[in-house]
Amino acid sequence: MQFQVDAGDSRPTFFELVATDRLVPSLRAALVYSLRTLAERRPGVTRILDHEAEAFALLMLLVEAHSFATSDGSLAEGLYGLQRRGGRGGRGGRAAVARGGLLRSGDDDGGNGARRSRRIGGKQRLLSVLVLVGLPYAREKLDALYPPGRSSRDEGARDGDDDDARGGRRARGGSSPTPAAPSSSSSASAVSGASVRAGAAAAFVSAYPWIHAGWEAVVFWCWLRYLLKDGTTHDPSLATLRLAVVRASPSEVTARRARVESARASRVNRLSSSPSWMTRVVGPTALRAGHFALDHAQGGLMAAVVGFKLLEWWYGSAEDAVFRDRSHPPPPPPPRTAPHPRARCVVPRDPALCPLCRRRCSQPAVVRTSGWVFCHPCVVDEVRRFGRCPVTLAAAAEGDVVRLFSE
């Protein structure tokens, strides 16, 4: 079992690989925490939180693309001194697998050529970035569709409320409801479309647990083989790309830095000798500033993770101290003011749904002057535009909208 570093072995240990795998989720948790804190002061930030998965995937796409452009590994691998190498199939790759290891630093003298020949190519870099960013994103989206009970209940509640909605207010961004008076042919096609969708949803619901379990079994099998020194990688996606993660030797790190520096210098020189004086003056400075920002972005992100984890721990422990004393039960919430007859929206029967968008409240916020709860982005818009609670029409300013945190 590989739990500690063997002298001269380039195979990463179990702990290095686990730390590498955990880094990006920790980074996301820290960024989301900081954005939530910022959203308290700047409600516009909640728009980013509404599309949290997409925003984080875009950020990671940029970060990982830069990481693969300047090194042979992802952000997390680079921080732990690891890099990717052609693990199978490539020139000399099978021999390395047969030896049970990939590369040993002792091979440096005669192996520099072999190391260079097994550096990952442009296609493998591109595929690595796409897999690193796309796979977690796709998994998150599929997980959000499951369990089915939650979404179907929401749909049912929304449809039921829509039926008795006086204003015919439609769910924002949701699937559009069937038109009120369709012709017979369009109603038939709508019914067949709905049955196809229902069939696809049922197939997904029955197949997804098996796909999920199958994937987890493959991951477990790869880890087990890696720990028993039978496999070259712990990750099935790396195995599919015929790559493996290895520890970078000091000479490789130096060579990589020299390579990046020379590539950057040649780019700066090209701009300096441009015929346009504007490019000659602005180009090199802008390029150097860009390189500086990219080089320090990784360090900045890591500092953000550590800083916000520290804040979370600090405020978490303070919160614990507040809630430890449970000798008195919490007081009941004040009664909500009754809806106004000319309310701007119809109150749904399910109190968990937002009266404005008629979906389950995301980032719930209460209007202090009325006691009604909505999604934060929905109600902030309303209060800004009309200066009133949409249900009770009680006067409310933006400062009267207060976010609620349940966890």
Ligand SMILES: [Zn+2]
């Ligand atoms: Zn809402």
